[in-house]
Amino acid sequence: MGFLGQLFSMAIAAILIQNFVLARFLGLCPYLGVSKKLDSAFGMGMAVIFVMTMASAFCYIIYQYLLVPYGLEYLQTLAFILTIAALVQFVEMVIQKNSPALYKSLGVYLPLITTNCAVLGVAILNITPLADGSRYNFLWSVLNGFLSGVGFTFVLLAMAGIRERLELVDMPKSMRGMPSGLILAGIMALAFYGFMGMKV
Amino acid sequence: MIATIFITPLAASTASTIFLPVIILGALGLIFGLVLAFAAKVFAVKIDERVEQIIAALPGANCGACGQAGCAGYAASIVESDTAINLCAPGGAAAVEKIARIMGKTAVAQARKVAVFHCSSGGYNNTKWKYAYQGIESCKSAVNIADGPNLCSWGCVGFNDCQKACVFDAISVDEQGIRKVDPAKCTACGACVAACPRKLIMLIPETKHVVINCSSKAKMPLAKQLCGTEKPCIGCGLCSRKCPVQAITVDGNLARIDYAKCIDCGLCATVCPTKCITDSKAGKRLKAEIEAEKCIGCTICAKICPTQAISGELKQAHSVNKDACIGCEQCVGKCPKKAIIMK
Numbered sequence: 088m089g090f091l092g093q094l095f096s097m098a099i100a101a102i103l104i105q106n107f108v109l110a111r112f113l114g115l116c117p118y119l120g121v122s123k124k125l126d127s128a129f130g131m132g133m134a135v136i137f138v139m140t141m142a143s144a145f146c147y148i149i150y151q152y153l154l155v156p157y158g159l160e161y162l163q164t165l166a167f168i169l170t171i172a173a174l175v176q177f178v179e180m181v182i183q184k185n186s187p188a189l190y191k192s193l194g195v196y197l198p199l200i201t202t203n204c205a206v207l208g209v210a211i212l213n214i215t216p217l218a219d220g221s222r223y224n225f226l227w228s229v230l231n232g233f234l235s236g237v238g239f240t241f242v243l244l245a246m247a248g249i250r251e252r253l254e255l256v257d258m259p260k261s262m263r264g265m266p267s268g269l270i271l272a273g274i275m276a277l278a279f280y281g282f283m284g285m286k287v
Numbered sequence: 288m289i290a291t292i293f294i295t296p297l298a299a300s301t302a303s304t305i306f307l308p309v310i311i312l313g314a315l316g317l318i319f320g321l322v323l324a325f326a327a328k329v330f331a332v333k334i335d336e337r338v339e340q341i342i343a344a345l346p347g348a349n350c351g352a353c354g355q356a357g358c359a360g361y362a363a364s365i366v367e368s369d370t371a372i373n374l375c376a377p378g379g380a381a382a383v384e385k386i387a388r389i390m391g392k393t394a395v396a397q398a399r400k401v402a403v404f405h406c407s408s409g410g411y412n413n414t415k416w417k418y419a420y421q422g423i424e425s426c427k428s429a430v431n432i433a434d435g436p437n438l439c440s441w442g443c444v445g446f447n448d449c450q451k452a453c454v455f456d457a458i459s460v461d462e463q464g465i466r467k468v469d470p471a472k473c474t475a476c477g478a479c480v481a482a483c484p485r486k487l488i489m490l491i492p493e494t495k496h497v498v499i500n501c502s503s504k505a506k507m508p509l510a511k512q513l514c515g516t517e518k519p520c521i522g523c524g525l526c527s528r529k530c531p532v533q534a535i536t537v538d539g540n541l542a543r544i545d546y547a548k549c550i551d552c553g554l555c556a557t558v559c560p561t562k563c564i565t566d567s568k569a570g571k572r573l574k575a576e577i578e579a580e581k582c583i584g585c586t587i588c589a590k591i592c593p594t595q596a597i598s599g600e601l602k603q604a605h606s607v608n609k610d611a612c613i614g615c616e617q618c619v620g621k622c623p624k625k626a627i628i629m630k
Contacts, residue, residue: 177326
């Protein structure tokens, strides 16, 4: 399989088969919290893609060149959280300085990503051995981070689109808002369960 | 390479298994900290000092009456997105003046409004009950059980959600258990309007004194049976027909005043058969009088008078029929020669 073929199979895996939200059940809080409006869902998705890609790169370097040489793999969670938090803070400052418009549209979601388990999840999964015992190298880690972010955004946008339409539906009062949102999330997860057996 | 920086000649002893992780993570944290501190300096964003000044000029109640999340949000939106500067209800004219000076803009304060209850019931002795409610002491929760414990499902339940919502301490409960708004303290922030599950509270211009004290949409005989004070609006429409400016509309057995049209004449209160409409200015209104020497006979006042109380030929001095005058003062402002005075 050439590079493009591998990339394609990774994309299918990250977006559909092993989707972070609906198959791994990570990053559920923004999935339910920021999916009321399509606009903010899109902003959140873009921020997550960006941070996931950056976090994949930095965490991979820190793990491979700082933790592994000294046998400190057991500190990975601590080190990754530290890295992600610092990274998000740094990114926030840069965006605020260079693109106030983007900073405004991302609003509170950017700092919130610091504690998003999907970001930590992708960093840890990048260094976990695959089924055949091999590991991702730096390039594939970054690509995996990027594609996982795309998968997250895809599901978040689908959810926001459906919820925007659900707002207009005549529903019993007690089902409006979060209850119908949770049922919707369950149905979407069931639908994505269908991709599980797919081999690419 | 990096190993030579961190690892001392120590062998894999207990000391190194403890100190090595501490040193590495500590160094990691230190480096990140330094980078962030450096970045904070390099990427520092200048905040417009006018925002700080406006925040200082605002009352800081964070009530949301302006439509923004809080005072800081409003200040930022004034500076950045050119929002109107007279939206702060609690700050009133004083805040508008200060912000106008900071922004170099001019704006008039909006007409001051106060919260007014549209229900005369809800006290200990003037409410008819359906059942004894023993749940959480909150209107919002009480109205969810069989449409509330009071017979009238439009009326006040009396658990004072509005009082709890008021951050300005403007709503008090008297010994009869009836809520009163202190117009001097009320800032028209709208917190009580949002808190009332029966939607009984409306913001009404301070200059208007006539209020329909009911929100019941029940039909004629039922409305009176349900109401604890027996002063419901029965939707008869007498007020609407009597209103000289067509400010009252009856919709679904309930009359409502359009305060943009209302001239505060109080005629509706005099005809209401159930005494549901109250007029705090009743009997205190003055009658118009035309000073003959100033009057040029332009007939403007005669045209504007809602009760045709002013008569007179063109270019002749006009006179007011005191019996027909309702004291609405509409003619006073319109007279080009300032010939009309209220006596």
